[in-house]
Amino acid sequence: MKTTYQINFAEELKKCVRCGECRANCPIFSESKREPDSPRGRLALVKLLQDGKIQASAELSEKLYGCLLCKTCAVNCPSGVITDEIMVGVRDYLDDVLDRNIIKKLVLRGFLTRPALLQASFSLVKLYQKTGLNDVLTRSKLIEHLPETMSAGAKILPDVSKRLARGRIPEVVKPYGEKRFRVAYFLGCATNLIYPDVAVSGVDVLARHGCEVITPAVQCCGMPHLAYGDTDTMVQMAKNNMKVLLSAQVDAVVTDCSSCSATLAESYQKLFEPGTVEYNQAKELSSKVYDLSKFLVEKTGIQPGPNPVNVTVTYHDPCHLKRGQNVFKQPRELLKAIPGVDFKEMKEADRCCGSAGSFSIMHHDLSMKVLERKISNIAASKAAVVATSCPTCTMQLSYGLKSHGIAGQVVHPVQLLAKTYKIVDYP
């Protein structure tokens, strides 16, 4: 199977001894309890495909898309099978050989590459959400391609903010006091559109920690494209983003979104053959990419402001931050450094919340089952605020709390830190 995503299927697949240990770890299997939904089952199907015993089909792709790419199986596999990467690789292959699902293609290729269209699509879904069954969708025939559960899934999408981060944040923000670092803030799509306040806080907090912050005009990191196998589009985005970020002459590229940091730091390298110019660029970029909490804890040190934030906080580990980048101590350290914060660890803090980008929209029922367990763990922690470092987790958790009638707020850790200063909002 030839793919853009660099993976040797035969070598990776043969490592699986079919011990079944991953049945214990997979959040999807633990809801369905059926072998075809287990990591071992998915791998067995990919092996059939790799061995040429079956052809790519809609049924196969449905099975292989039923994975959250949460990496839980991979980090716990005694044989070192990188199941999530195999899933990414095989989706890349399927995308090339199968008819693409129109809605996915539309959202991904069309919308995410053109920010104006993405805003329109969110508004469209919002409209859909408000009116139940909207005739714009019906007339455009889009509705035929929406899975049945998508109408429910659309409810997860919160209102699109009227004041997007891009445009609110100046292109260059000067450090408070002496300049220690020059940092590029990678403004991800979801943060920009849905949680712009996170970026506003992030940039301000970085500036307060001695950073000159630029917010370059980047495209989507490409994670949604990767998840849906559209590596052709992603390669173009990666090339563009690498050019912009590497020419910005910065000490670090920082982002509040764990999917963006995982993609920039890890996935870009997998798109190009070792030895090529692009591969080397991806490697160079990777060495500069930081999750926001990690950068603040490890590079600048946390310097909170004088105002206490008296609140109990728990933390949800986004999959791509903990298992993807081994970043889990830093956000907790940041939270614990905030005066007034009473930190409560929840049970299974690193268990996937079921959002996985658009998984919650495309596989709504399954995603809700996974979410249910997370919400009960949050409720048991008795924290008033859930902090997390990923906008799609934030969306999913906010929806979960609301639908379970639990009062509680979901924020990025940096938003709490920002509260300790007199927060500056840009006009």
Add this chain to the structure above:
Amino acid sequence: MIEKSQLVKDMQALLGPEKVISSKLERYTYTYDSSFLSQLNEYYPDVVVCPMNTEDVQKIMRYAYKNDIPVTPRGAGSGQTGGSVAVKGGIVLDLSGWTDIVEIDESNMQVVVRPGIVHADLNVVLSSYGLFFPPDPGSSKMATIGGMVGNNASGLRAVKFGNTGQYVLGLEVVLPDGEVMKTGGLHSRALKSVSGINLTSLYVGSEGTLGVITQIRLKVLPKPPVRGILLTLFSSLDDAAATVLEVFKNGIIPSGIEILDDSGIKAANKFQPDLKLPEAEAALFFEINGSKAAVDFEGQQVKEIAEKRASVVEWATDPQRMGKLWQGRAVIGAASARVKAGATRIFCGEDVCFPMAKVPEALRRIKEIGAKHNTLVVIYGHIGDGNMHTAPIIDPLKPEEVEAAHRVADDIHQLALELEGSTTGEHGVGFTRSQYMVAEHGKALEIMRIIKDAIDPKGIMNPGKIWVER
């Protein structure tokens, strides 16, 4: 003969479509367990059903009985013998979704569970009552209790706590014709009973060949409050074996005594680099559990005995260090592959059991077998009861290496018989070891067959296992 498409329709009508898996793609994921042999063959079931109550199972069995359709019960499919694979097609019963705990009878120290509950999950629940179900297979996180009863599984702590069978007080079984039977007394909550012929023990380890186990009453024990782990390294295998013997002779029964040979030590280090085990011919892990005073005292005694022969002795009671050491052993099964780049471990010839006194000889002979067939074999296991796990490390994409691994497995099984051991200490027979049963049991195998034929006259329960088909 029922047509396959009709079979699927009938199952859907009997159970409801949501409990039936029929597409060929999905059925493929039921063609294997962890045995290597099952992965080389594609034994497709005609249909997979997921019963969620005894009535479901009864309906399926009545139908199968009437229409002569093979039925294969399946738990997690973590077995290593192809036991849960439908070698004759027919119906696979995926019981792993039926996970209820029916009752925790704290004051009578027993629990009643449905077959699909996973061993580790049950113990998590029990621990909040201060109880535990002692047998602990390396597959604790995935193996179901139904599968453990099916195979009479045991594990790392069998030295002190024995195997699953010692804890099964009674079973609810759906018989091949769909009738329900209860063993161990219809209403009994007794912890001991010798009333009648012991049908419970007949079913334990019967590998799904006598009926479907739908409910299990298990004896449980108070959870030992304290444990300690003694790691010891030996420059000679004989010294390791002599140490184990001396520990027993001093009246100490550790909860587990595990061995890794030199290749096992390498694999453990590769999997968990912070383990930092020094090179040696053998590593022994002693686990001692019980009250604090007993653990301190026995730990000290074992340490002193080990120091006579071992080059390294480390006694750990710090939970983190203990967890690391014990996990290094627990995961070795799958982690063995790490010793050779580009290779993987396979499960075949993996469960031989030797008389205690012959373990050093057996380990040397296994190494010779590996050398003879040019195959690296990692050895680890439960030296406390002579149960050795052997892991051929091969590149499964190379046919000559696969062929050599089959010969290694065959030689190892023959060795077990030659040294007056058993071809399987805990994993069972399935279809991967049925060819050795005549040599191992002689007349007794015929009697087993007579019992089987009496209970399952049509031979529909898990055919193709234990006995080579006549």
